[in-house]
Amino acid sequence: MSGNAVAVGDIQIQNISRIFNVARGGKKKEQFTALEDFSLDVSEGEFVTIVGSSGCGKSTLLDLVAGLSFPNTGSILIGGEKIVGPSLDRGFVMQGYALFPWRTVKKNVEFGLEIQKIDKKDRARIADEYIEMVGLSDFSDRYPHELSGGMRQRVAIVRALAYNPKILLMDEPFAAVDAQTRETLQEELLRIWQKTRKTIVFITHSIEEAVFLAQRVAVMTSSPGKVKEIIAVDIPYPRKLGVIKQSPDFQWISNKVWKSLHNIKEDEQREPIGENHLESEIDSEVVL
Numbered sequence: 118m119s120g121n122a123v124a125v126g127d128i129q130i131q132n133i134s135r136i137f138n139v140a141r142g143g144k145k146k147e148q149f150t151a152l153e154d155f156s157l158d159v160s161e162g163e164f165v166t167i168v169g170s171s172g173c174g175k176s177t178l179l180d181l182v183a184g185l186s187f188p189n190t191g192s193i194l195i196g197g198e199k200i201v202g203p204s205l206d207r208g209f210v211m212q213g214y215a216l217f218p219w220r221t222v223k224k225n226v227e228f229g230l231e232i233q234k235i236d237k238k239d240r241a242r243i244a245d246e247y248i249e250m251v252g253l254s255d256f257s258d259r260y261p262h263e264l265s266g267g268m269r270q271r272v273a274i275v276r277a278l279a280y281n282p283k284i285l286l287m288d289e290p291f292a293a294v295d296a297q298t299r300e301t302l303q304e305e306l307l308r309i310w311q312k313t314r315k316t317i318v319f320i321t322h323s324i325e326e327a328v329f330l331a332q333r334v335a336v337m338t339s340s341p342g343k344v345k346e347i348i349a350v351d352i353p354y355p356r357k358l359g360v361i362k363q364s365p366d367f368q369w370i371s372n373k374v375w376k377s378l379h380n381i382k383e384d385e386q387r388e389p390i391g392e393n394h395l396e397s398e399i400d401s402e403v404v405l
């Protein structure tokens with residue numbers, strides 16, 4: 118964000134915490150702090166990925182930004198305004214596909230437009246455009262169960278884009294598709310982002326995916342989750358995975374993210390590890 122001006126697509130997450138009441142062996146409920154003192158600013162049009170180990174609070178965070186739940190302390194501002202609930206200014210693409218099984222591809226994409234009370238003709242036109250954007254025109258009248266995983270995920274993305282939200286929130290959207298489809302979807306998403314310039318907050322536990330997509334990668338600590346480090350990815354777009362993967366910049370940044378995540382363990386064990394050891398052990402596809 119430049120100066121004091123706040124743009125409509127800006128996200129300001131300010132010192133939030135999220136505490137759950139959890140049952141322990143049938144006894145009285147205990148409090149569990151999933152997020153603590155979590156802060157992150159994302160500027161309009163920016164692509165930020167958040168990477169962290171399983172259970173560190175990534176989905177909890179995205180639910181809060183979506184307005185599906187509320188922080189116990191701190192606040193989240195969208196375009197300078199405090200979130201009061203879900204809104205069509207934020208599109209949400211969840212883990213899994215979460216399409217309406219009783220609606221065709223086209224009717225799924227039209228869903229947000231119906232809520233916006235856009236008339237039937239315009240709805241159909243907009244849906245067609247987006248479906249074409251991801252190469253699914255021939256599948257418009259199919260139902261989700263008649264599609265492959267990759268196709269369903271494309272539908273989920275354009276369903277969120279069709280009602281033109283300023284912000285796209287994505288929670289491990291490609292985790293369930295095969296590796297090759299995942300690479301195609303990543304490149305497609307970058308193409309769509311470059312075309313539409315949405316603000317994107319994308320959650321993943323793959324370092325490779327985080328670095329390939331983002332302008333900045335926020336690394337999370339776990340229990341309680343907070344931002345440990347923000348790492349800039351100074352690699353120009355358009356990016357092609359096959360090319361980028363080989364580049365020293367990509368490898369260096371991935372290594373930096375990996376080290377940042379790995380240090381969580383080092384800190385706990387209080388055993389510093391030498392540089393060379395870390396360099397040689399980098400595995401960007403490691404499941405955290």
Ligand SMILES: Nc1ncnc2c1ncn2[C@@H]1O[C@H](COP(=O)(O)OP(=O)(O)O)[C@@H](O)[C@H]1O
Nearest residue numbers: 137138139151170171172173174175176177178
């Ligand atoms: N509704 C809930 N009630 C109690 N605990 C929860 C709830 N939602 C999430 N948690 C806990 O909060 C932590 C973070 O969960 P989550 O945000 O789903 O992690 P991630 O998406 O990073 O894997 C986990 O320990 C999880 O068990």
Ligand SMILES: [Mg+2]
Nearest residue numbers: 175176177288
């Ligand atoms: Mg999750």
